[in-house]
Amino acid sequence: NAGVTQTPKFRVLKTGQSMTLLCAQDMNHEYMYWYRQDPGMGLRLIHYSVGEGTTAKGEVPDGYNVSRLKKQNFLLGLESAAPSQTSVYFCASSYGSLRGGGYNEQFFGPGTRLTVL
């Protein structure tokens, strides 16, 4: 199993350009998440999905959109990139909900380093 993979690994954008980050998982997980990580800060949740066809806002959703058309994929879109979106983006997935009593460890992808000039 590849686990959680992210495409691309690195990207440089100019202000105003758009792009889509792809996250894929082969663990049949229901839940998927997008985080951003900035220097000196922990991970901040952008959007998440509790199942195919669903999305929800996290802590810092502005400037991003997401889609979960297939269970195994979670896409993060930047419609008009800004320098403030320069960050490392991590995708994660988990089998179940954090609300549940069952095992629900979040597995992270390797990250995408995005620079917006």
Place this chain on the structure above:
Amino acid sequence: GENVEQHPSTLSVQEGDSAVIKCTYSDSASNYFPWYKQELGKRPQLIIDIRSNVGEKKDQRIAVTLNKTAKHFSLHITETQPEDSAVYFCAASILTDDMRFGAGTRLTVKP
């Protein structure tokens, strides 16, 4: 929403000593508290977690304690080794899937 504070931001210990990292959270409804280890340039990896119905959990050299009354939880690493050097993050979540992370602690274990 939930707010998680983590201290210290950096911690340096001698190999073999213990290390303790503390986090406080604001929302008394939080019920899940994981700890992640992130090595330089790598992805975060879960090392231990605890739920609000448990006061302490141990896994070999790593333990986590939770004080619900005071709303804080701590990571304890005993007999530290150089390979324990990394950034450690705590996190807390309430009854949603919106997990909030602390800012991280950079642990350096000196040989």
